[in-house]
Amino acid sequence: MERGRLEKIASLVSHLLNPAGLAMAVFVVLTWLTQEAWVAGVVGVLLYAIIPAIFLVYLYRAGYITDLYPDERNQRAGLLLSGALCYFAGFAVLLLLEAPVHMLIAGCTFGFNTLLVWWINQYWKISIHAVGVGGGVSVLMLAGGVSLWPALLAMPLVAWSRLRLKAHTPAQVTAGLLLGGCSTILLCVLVF
Numbered sequence: 001m002e003r004g005r006l007e008k009i010a011s012l013v014s015h016l017l018n019p020a021g022l023a024m025a026v027f028v029v030l031t032w033l034t035q036e037a038w039v040a041g042v043v044g045v046l047l048y049a050i051i052p053a054i055f056l057v058y059l060y061r062a063g064y065i066t067d068l069y070p071d072e073r074n075q076r077a078g079l080l081l082s083g084a085l086c087y088f089a090g091f092a093v094l095l096l097l098e099a100p101v102h103m104l105i106a107g108c109t110f111g112f113n114t115l116l117v118w119w120i121n122q123y124w125k126i127s128i129h130a131v132g133v134g135g136g137v138s139v140l141m142l143a144g145g146v147s148l149w150p151a152l153l154a155m156p157l158v159a160w161s162r163l164r165l166k167a168h169t170p171a172q173v174t175a176g177l178l179l180g181g182c183s184t185i186l187l188c189v190l191v192f
Contacts, residue, residue: 007164010162010164010165011165014162019052019110020050020056021053023049023106023136026044026136026140028045029140029143029144030044030102030106030139031044033102040099040100043090044090046090047093048090048110051086056068065079073122077118077121080114081118083114084114087114090107094107102139104192105142105143105187106136108187113180126172129167130159130162130175132158134178134180135183135184136151137154137180137181142185155177
């Protein structure tokens with residue numbers, strides 16, 4: 001396969017499995033698993049995926065950020081803080097709706113992990129994509145167990161895409177996967 005085609009595939013994977021895309025997938029699957037909390041699922045999709053994605057595209061098109069996935073730490077910091085604000089607002093709405101526990105775990109995890117990445121971003125560039133996939137897959141595995149094992153395939157796909165695009169080093173991707181997965185499980189054990 002020619003080199004340019006692999007970059008195109010890596011870029012497509014990166015776009016499809018970005019944090020907003022993963023959040024959408026997580027809330028759709030959680031809604032399907034519960035088969036009753038569709039209002040909470042719609043709120044999750046809106047506040048964790050659609051609104052952040054629209055905001056990101058707006059900032060890019062208006063010239064406030066130079067790339068949809070900016071390398072510059074100051075641009076990343078602003079995006080992370082605005083994302084965390086949206087995520088915690090979503091968590092509050094999910095609480096008010098008495099959403100199922102796995103939706104609450106997802107909402108809390110996305111907000112908490114975003115704050116962790118914001119803090120780490122002050123000192124080092126960690127892969128936001130990898131943290132998102134590590135956390136999202138962990139939520140799905142906690143909610144659906146072994147039956148959702150195909151979700152695990154998203155982790156090496158995201159890792160490969162970020163490395164292939166030279167957006168991150170192996171250490172940044174590995175740290176992101178570990179942070180996303182471990183913080184999600186720890187948060188679930190300690191809070192829920």
